[in-house]
Amino acid sequence: MSLQAVLFDMDGVIVDTEPLHRKAYFKTFNQLEIEVSEELYTSFTGASTKRVCETLISEFNLSHTHEEITYIKRTHFKDYFYNDEEFDLIPGVRKLIEHYYENGIKLIVASSASMTTINMVFEKFGLENYFTGKISGADLKESKPHPEIFLLAAEIAGKSLEKCMVIEDSTNGILAAHRANIFCAAYKSEHSHNQDYRLANIVVSDYAELEIDEISKFFQ
Structure with missing residues (x-):
């Protein structure tokens, strides 16, 4: 794999x-x-x-x-x-994060949110230990759909682009991954509106579809 x-x-x-x-x-x-x-x-x-x-x-x-x-x-x-009692992690994402972590896959968050918000989320939901790095687009010169954030994330992970996968849910994020030449899985939830998934390599609406056995065929 x-x-x-x-x-x-x-x-x-x-x-x-x-x-x-x-x-x-x-x-x-x-x-x-x-x-x-x-x-x-x-x-x-x-x-x-x-x-x-x-x-x-x-x-x-x-x-x-x-x-x-x-x-x-x-x-x-x-x-x-x-x-707010309704605020929680997206269904299935904690299980997916743990699954990757247990299988030795490097995890990086590459978000347009401010580092303050990223840290608040990581602290509230106890995600810190699973991730090798965090990048806030707010600290970069270019923002998505520019590929800079994902190229930097791959560099921090220390892995070549063809061994990386991006998980995105927005038109701009998918375009940024495409421009970075990184395999992109688009997550389409019931809350996703008016996003363009055409440039994604695969589109899923359940995170179980991104477990290693499911996607290994794309990474031979």
Whole structure:
């Protein structure tokens, strides 16, 4: 079996923080006394908190700075992160992580999330011991769909590209893996909307399909 490293995206693959971000944003909008339409909120998908806050300031003529709004939003997010009872790991992912770890496969997280959020997730769910490395796209020059994050992850794992696999759930992440020439498994959940899986090597909706026996045929 020549699969030697798995490079995990985090949001939508290990956890789904989108519902928490949504609750935190809408609580922030209430606090700022602004009415944000679903259409405007949808346009924020994939944008940094700073950019969202700047948009709100210009759109609603707010007197706050983007730092002040970011602080309010992050405070609400943290509260939901630790106290929202529905927030958990994506079904089956812990079992898959343990399965790879027990079989000596190097695991790296390569996420666009901030390192603060990555560390919060790792601490809350006790994932630290399984992973060799963590990369936050926020610390890199280029962001997905640029391949930089996955090339760096393969380097940290110390494995050649053809012995690595990326697990992604977004169009940009799949494109980044494709551009890095790394085998990509797309995870399609019930929460995945409007993502393009055409460039993925395989598409699964159950993590059991990514166990070593299932995918070894791709890594001869």
